[in-house]
Amino acid sequence: MELKVAIQGIKGSNHHQVATDFFGENIELLECNSFDAVIDSLIIGAADKGIMAIENSIAGSIIPNYNLVYHNNIHVIGEHYLNIHHNLMVMKGKTFDDIQEVHSHPMALLQCKEFFKAHPQIKLVESVDTAETAKRIKEEELGHIAAIAPKMAAELYDLEIIADNIQTIVNNSTRFIVLKKQNKVLPEEEINKASIRFITDHKRGSLATVLNVMSDCNMNLTKIQSLPVIETPWKYAFFVDVTFDKYKHFAKTKSLMQIMAEDFTVLGEYKNALL
Numbered sequence: 001m002e003l004k005v006a007i008q009g010i011k012g013s014n015h016h017q018v019a020t021d022f023f024g025e026n027i028e029l030l031e032c033n034s035f036d037a038v039i040d041s042l043i044i045g046a047a048d049k050g051i052m053a054i055e056n057s058i059a060g061s062i063i064p065n066y067n068l069v070y071h072n073n074i075h076v077i078g079e080h081y082l083n084i085h086h087n088l089m090v091m092k093g094k095t096f097d098d099i100q101e102v103h104s105h106p107m108a109l110l111q112c113k114e115f116f117k118a119h120p121q122i123k124l125v126e127s128v129d130t131a132e133t134a135k136r137i138k139e140e141e142l143g144h145i146a147a148i149a150p151k152m153a154a155e156l157y158d159l160e161i162i163a164d165n166i167q168t169i170v171n172n173s174t175r176f177i178v179l180k181k182q183n184k185v186l187p188e189e190e191i192n193k194a195s196i197r198f199i200t201d202h203k204r205g206s207l208a209t210v211l212n213v214m215s216d217c218n219m220n221l222t223k224i225q226s227l228p229v230i231e232t233p234w235k236y237a238f239f240v241d242v243t244f245d246k247y248k249h250f251a252k253t254k255s256l257m258q259i260m261a262e263d264f265t266v267l268g269e270y271k272n273a274l275l
Contacts, residue, residue, distance in 0.1 A: 006030040006038045006047035012131030012153030015051050018080050018176045023049070033128065035065055039072050042181055050074070050179035056084075057173045059107060061225050066197075066239045069179065069267055076195045076268025077185045078178035083171075086112050088163040089154045090146045091137055096162055101125050103133040104148035112148055114168040122146075134159055183268060188247040193222075193272040198261035199229065199237050207238070210260055217253040219244055237263070243272050 003023055007015035010031045019027060030047045032038045041047040052069075055061045069076065086108055090099065101123045102109070102116070109124050116122060127133050133147035138157040146162070147153070154161050177195075200206035214221060223241035228234075244250050250269070257264045 002026060002028040003049065004028045004030055004047045006032055006041040006050040008032050008035050008038050008052065009129040010131050010135060012134055012150065012156040013129055014082060014084065014150055014174065015053070015176070016131070017150060017152055018082055019051050021082070022051070022078065022080050022178060035062075035068055038179075039068050039074055042074055042179060043072060048180070049077075051080075052177050052179055053174050054177045055175045055223075056107070057171065058111060058169055063225070063227060066225060066227060067230075069177075070197055070237075070239075070265065074179050074181060075183035076177045076270060077180045077183070078270045079193070079273045080176045080178065081173055081273055082176060083173050084111075084167065085150065085165050086148050086167040086172075087151055087154065087161045088115075088146050088148055088166055089134060089137075089159040089161045091141065091143050092158065092160045094143050094160070094162075098143055099146045100144040102146045102148060103127045103136075105130050108148045111167045111169070111172060115163070115166040131156075177268070178270075183266065186269075186271060190271055191247050191250075191269045192245065192275070193241065193243045194250055194269045195239070195241050195267040196257070196265065197237055197239050197267055198257060198264045199235065200261060202235075210257070213256050213260060214240075214242060214253055217256065218246075218249040219253055239267075 005019045005027045007019055009015045030041055035052055038050045038052055042050050052065055053062055054065050099122055103125045106126045108130050130149040131153040134149045134153035134157045137145055137147055219242040221242055225239045226236045229237050
């Protein structure tokens with residue numbers, strides 16, 4: 001039976017690329033209009049796994065997604081880094097002179113802003129997804145519209161790339177997390193990264209004390225993100241990613257964190273994709 005994988009977006013999107021990179025081609029793709037819908041598909045069992053972008057090397061963290069994972073008791077079981085390549089594509093036979101509008105996701109438009117400064121006559125229009133515009137151009141034969149989308153979209157929807165890698169910053173990478181209802185699908189000896197969430201009290205130096213304990217337990221902190229605790233004004237939760245050489249060091253960290261921090265939660269234990 002094919003693995004059912006939920007993604008934000010449609011076939012040809014970066015989420016689709018990550019799904020095939022991580023799980024292979026033999027998957028059933030569940031296309032979702034939003035990250036909330038990805039989470040919902042896991043909760044109701046419509047999908048076995050989910051793919052969610054969590055941070056970009058240029059734009060930073062996609063902050064609402066941290067709370068989506070935590071509040072719905074979803075677990076991170078893996079991660080994948082994808083180098084983002086923005087390509088300008090049109091119907092076959094069309095040229096740059098035919099383009100009146102370029103449609104794409106707001107983030108893609110933002111990351112290609114410098115390229116379009118040389119073409120002020122082209123109107124930039126925000127859309128839901130990068131691949132969605134590519135699909136619409138093909139289906140509706142929109143000769144005056146171009147899409148910014150991954151190469152996979154051009155191949156799927158039979159479009160022609162007229163300018164490739166038009167992003168302003170060449171080294172543009174997005175980190176995606178792989179999600180499941182249950183935690184820890186790998187044996188302990190293969191786990192060397194974890195995502196956790198905790199709250200500290202308002203005493204001076206509380207966060208520093210917690211971070212020092214992590215360091216003493218041989219944790220390497222790779223990410224820290226603070227978010228307001230919605231139910232309690234002016235209180236903050238910390239979402240932290242750590243890497244480690246031995247799982248027993250992380251097990252010790254968990255034991256100490258349960259004593260030291262409020263509302264300590266392990267969001268996921270998995271394999272570091274950068275090694």
